[in-house]
Amino acid sequence: MDAALFRGRSFRVGWGPGWTLVHSGERVSSEEKNSNSSTKNEFSFLPSAKSRPLMESCYKVVVEQLEVKGQDQEDDDDVQRPLEISLMNSSVETPSGSPCPLVTPRPGVEALHQYSDWIRELSSRGAAEPLLGPWSEVWSLLEALWGRLGSELEDISEYEQQIQRRNTFSSWLSRGASSRVEEEVALAGKHRHTDAIFSLLTGNQISSACRLAQSQGDHRLSLLLSQAGGSQDCRELLFLQLNDWRSLQTDSYVPEERLKIYTLLSGRGVWQSSDSSVNVFSELDWKRCIGVSLWFLLPPTSSVADALSGYEAAFQGSCEGGKYAVAPLPPYLEEEEPHLEEEEEEETKRPLHDLCFHLLKLYRDRHYSLQQLLDPLSVTWQRLDYRLSWHLWGVLQALHYTHLSSSRQGLLHSSYAAQLESKGLWHMAIFILMHIHDHTQRERAVKEMLALYCPLQETEDSQQRERFLTERLLLPETWIHQAKATRARRHAAHQQEALHLYRAGAWSQCHRLLIQHLASDCIINDNHNFLLEFLEGLAVPERSATIQDWDTAGGVYLDYIRVIQTLQRIQQLESAGYELERLHSDVTSLCSRIELLPCSCARDRLAQSEMAKRVANILRVVLSLQHPLSIPLARLAPHIARLPMPEDYTLEELRGLTQAYLQQLVLSQ
Numbered sequence: 001m002d003a004a005l006f007r008g009r010s011f012r013v014g015w016g017p018g019w020t021l022v023h024s025g026e027r028v029s030s031e032e033k034n035s036n037s038s039t040k041n042e043f044s045f046l047p048s049a050k051s052r053p054l055m056e057s058c059y060k061v062v063v064e065q066l067e068v069k070g071q072d073q074e075d076d077d078d079v080q081r082p083l084e085i086s087l088m089n090s091s092v093e094t095p096s097g098s099p100c101p102l103v104t105p106r107p108g109v110e111a112l113h114q115y116s117d118w119i120r121e122l123s124s125r126g127a128a129e130p131l132l133g134p135w136s137e138v139w140s141l142l143e144a145l146w147g148r149l150g151s152e153l154e155d156i157s158e159y160e161q162q163i164q165r166r167n168t169f170s171s172w173l174s175r176g177a178s179s180r181v182e183e184e185v186a187l188a189g190k191h192r193h194t195d196a197i198f199s200l201l202t203g204n205q206i207s208s209a210c211r212l213a214q215s216q217g218d219h220r221l222s223l224l225l226s227q228a229g230g231s232q233d234c235r236e237l238l239f240l241q242l243n244d245w246r247s248l249q250t251d252s253y254v255p256e257e258r259l260k261i262y263t264l265l266s267g268r269g270v271w272q273s274s275d276s277s278v279n280v281f282s283e284l285d286w287k288r289c290i291g292v293s294l295w296f297l298l299p300p301t302s303s304v305a306d307a308l309s310g311y312e313a314a315f316q317g318s319c320e321g322g323k324y325a326v327a328p329l330p331p332y333l334e335e336e337e338p339h340l341e342e343e344e345e346e347e348t349k350r351p352l353h354d355l356c357f358h359l360l361k362l363y364r365d366r367h368y369s370l371q372q373l374l375d376p377l378s379v380t381w382q383r384l385d386y387r388l389s390w391h392l393w394g395v396l397q398a399l400h401y402t403h404l405s406s407s408r409q410g411l412l413h414s415s416y417a418a419q420l421e422s423k424g425l426w427h428m429a430i431f432i433l434m435h436i437h438d439h440t441q442r443e444r445a446v447k448e449m450l451a452l453y454c455p456l457q458e459t460e461d462s463q464q465r466e467r468f469l470t471e472r473l474l475l476p477e478t479w480i481h482q483a484k485a486t487r488a489r490r491h492a493a494h495q496q497e498a499l500h501l502y503r504a505g506a507w508s509q510c511h512r513l514l515i516q517h518l519a520s521d522c523i524i525n526d527n528h529n530f531l532l533e534f535l536e537g538l539a540v541p542e543r544s545a546t547i548q549d550w551d552t553a554g555g556v557y558l559d560y561i562r563v564i565q566t567l568q569r570i571q572q573l574e575s576a577g578y579e580l581e582r583l584h585s586d587v588t589s590l591c592s593r594i595e596l597l598p599c600s601c602a603r604d605r606l607a608q609s610e611m612a613k614r615v616a617n618i619l620r621v622v623l624s625l626q627h628p629l630s631i632p633l634a635r636l637a638p639h640i641a642r643l644p645m646p647e648d649y650t651l652e653e654l655r656g657l658t659q660a661y662l663q664q665l666v667l668s669q
Contacts, residue, residue, distance in 0.1 A: 020064070020066075021066050022061065022062070023061075023062055024060065024061055025062065026062075027064060028066060079423065080425075080428075081118055082387075082391050083420075085115055085118060086105070086111065086431075088111075088114070089105060089106050089108075089111035089114070089394075089398070090103050090104060090105050090106060091104050091106055092474050094474060095439070097439065099443065099476055100434070100443040100446055100475075102434065102435075102437070102442065103434040103435050103473070104397070104435070105394045108398055109147055109148055111394065111395055112143060112146060112147055112395050112399075113148065115139050115142075116139045116140060116147070119132070119139045119140075120136070122136075123136055134330075134331045134379050134380070134388075135379075135388055137176055138355055138356060138388065140175070141359055141360075142392075144165070144168040144169050145168075145169065145359065145360075145363045146363075147168075163301070166294070166304055169294070169307075170291070170294060170295070173204065173287060173288070173294070176287055177203040177287065178203055180285070180288075181200060181202065181203035181205065184196070184199035185199055193212055193216045194258050197225070198257060198260055200212065201261065201264060201292075202284055202288045203288070203291075204295050209225050210225045210226050221261070224238070227265075228264075228295075228296060229295050229296060230300075234265075235267035238265055238266040239266040241262075242262055242266055242271060246273055246274050249274045252275055256276075256278065259271070259273060259278045260280055263278045264292065264296050265296065267297050268280070268297070269293070269324060280292060281325040281326070282324075284325075284326070285326065286315070286325070286326050286327065286329070286354065286357070289314065289326065290308065290311045290360075293310040293311050294306075294307035298310060304363060308361070308364055309364075315327050328354045328356075328357035330352060330354050330355070330377065330378055330379060331354065332380060332381045333352070353372070354379075355388075358373035366401065367403065370396065370403060371404065371405070374389040374392065374393055374404070374408070374412065375389070384415060384418075385419070386416040386419060389412060389416075390413070390432065394435075406437065406438070409436070413433055413435050417430075417432040417433050417445075417449070420432065426453035427465040427469060429449055430446055430450070430473065430475070434473060446475070447479060447482070447483070450479055450482075450483035454466075454480055455484075455487070456487055456488055456493065456496055478503070478505050481504035482501075485497050494513060494517040497513060498534060502537060507538055507547055508548065510534065511553070511554050514531070514534055514554065515549075515554065515557075516600070518530075518531065519531055519557050520604045521603070523611060524606060528561045528564065528565075535557055535558040536558065538550070538554055539554075549598070552597070553597060556590070556593050556594060556596065559590050560590060560611055560615070563583065563586050563590060564618070566586070567618055570625070580625055583622055584619075584623075587618055591615055591643055594608060594611050594615060594643060595642065595643070597611075609644065609649070612643040613645055613649060616640055616645070
């Protein structure tokens with residue numbers, strides 16, 4: 001019967017300001033918080049004939065304000081510091097053919113080491129950032145693989161460099177595994193010292209493992225442990241011993257934990273015993289798998305690339321032992337997902353791997369895909385968190401890795417700029433957008449950001465941000481004034497709009513705004529100084545030449561004000577013959593031009609009439625100063641007739657001229 005009840009239970013969820021949610025379902029927020037609220041936030045649209053309780057109605061609408069919990073609030077210094085590092089290690093230059101400066105990272109490893117120092121400082125302070133652990137691993141790995149080496153020699157051979165990189169990478173693996181190794185050793189206790197020894201070996205803590213074995217009276221094992229990571233002969237002899245035990249089936253009497261240690265010391269990741277398979281990597285995370293491969297399965301002269309290749313074969317199942325290592329999952333998936341399974345990204349159906357693993361692949365192959373490496377999902381579950389990805393991209397550019405498509409670069413810049421924009425750091429978002437290589441897109445993005453956030457009211461903070469944009473980022477100051485003029489136009493603040501258009505060098509737009517909104521009010525209210533300040537600036541030949549209707553609009557107002565000021569100055573002089581002649585020509589010229597002023601409303605016509613009446617009086621005063629005895633009416637009447645005055649005032653002026661003319665005729669007779 002009522003069309004409004006058709007599909008009455010259908011309702012679109014709507015969001016309002018301040019996280020206000022409007023919906024037709026049950027409350028989203030807790031009942032305790034809603035009960036404490038003094039406002040009634042439910043409305044019913046039931047027919048008046050029915051009186052069911054509101055909560056039972058199927059037509060109720062719930063309006064509630066939600067308390068949305070986002071990521072932990074960060075300290076401003078923690079947000080600003082990496083941006084300052086990026087700015088200090090960037091070059092700001094204005095390319096030819098574009099007024100917008102371009103920011104590019106400076107080549108070198110200085111920024112990389114500064115990022116590493118910053119993340120170490122955060123770690124020492126005990127910052128609460130949830131991503132601090134993964135970030136620390138990423139920057140320390142970058143420093144280990146691409147940072148400055150300890151040797152000061154410039155002529156270092158490729159082999160020596162490879163060994164030093166192996167050592168720095170080994171130290172990175174040891175530091176990363178130390179906390180987990182300590183936990184496992186503490187859980188093992190004294191009664192399971194073999195488990196503790198194995199955990200110490202997976203962290204490359206061989207000396208600690210030897211001391212633990214000696215303290216438990218396991219001296220033979222301690223002797224074997226002391227030779228771990230040594231020559232290949234020791235490994236082969238131990239492997240022969242394992243095979244002998246298997247052939248005699250005496251390995252079944254050896255505990256599995258001890259067999260894992262022997263298998264590891266023999267340089268094997270997997271060993272098939274008489275009744276089961278011993279997998280050294282079965283309970284290790286992927287970083288310790290690489291570490292075990294580097295320290296115990298490969299020769300001491302092997303490189304980082306060799307260790308990565310061995311681990312890849314282990315988790316992909318391309319080696320003889322099959323698939324016996326975990327996949328390099330990101331940190332947020334490492335403990336949730338089952339071992340030996342790879343997570344796939346939904347959109348592209350490609351394996352989702354840890355960012356550190358991608359960095360190792362890039363170190364081995366300079367042409368490795370950067371798209372996967374810079375994906376936020378490789379380090380965090382927050383798909384829109386591009387902080388680390390953007391800063392990492394800048395460091396990779398400094399290391400001469402540039403094979404990232406322009407579309408992905410644009411995604412990085414725009415996404416990180418949006419994050420900074422949401423935190424109120426719109427001036428730093430402009431710094432991010434200035435990395436876009438396309439001139440047109442870069443200029444448009446910067447101008448749009450300025451138009452959104454440039455404030456009209458000048459505060460200390462806004463002045464600091466504007467100085468940052470103009471002095472450090474070298475942005476044209478005219479762009480800031482253009483943005484402020486746009487905001488002033490939105491708020492109908494015509495005086496501020498005219499001021500910023502003038503400072504932006506938009507001469508034609510400033511002139512049009514003055515004529516349409518400000519000039520008439522200034523004439524009516526005798527506020528000539530405000531108008532004169534703009535008109536004198538626009539009257540410069542280079543500027544007035546770009547204004548189409550200057551001679552019939554702004555030029556007329558300027559001449560009118562100058563005539564008034566000249567008359568006031570002449571009246572203070574004792575003899576001003578030349579000045580009077582010049583003023584007379586200016587006034588007569590003005591009489592014929594006032595009627596050319598554009599009038600689009602009653603206010604403009606009123607201003608024009610006021611100007612005409614005042615010019616008529618000025619002309620009469622000038623003629624009276626030139627001819628003190630009698631005003632030559634023949635020189636006055638033609639100009640008065642051309643002035644666009646109201647009819648009553650024109651008739652009054654003509655009547656006065658007629659009477660004066662008759663008096664002259666009578667006196668002449």
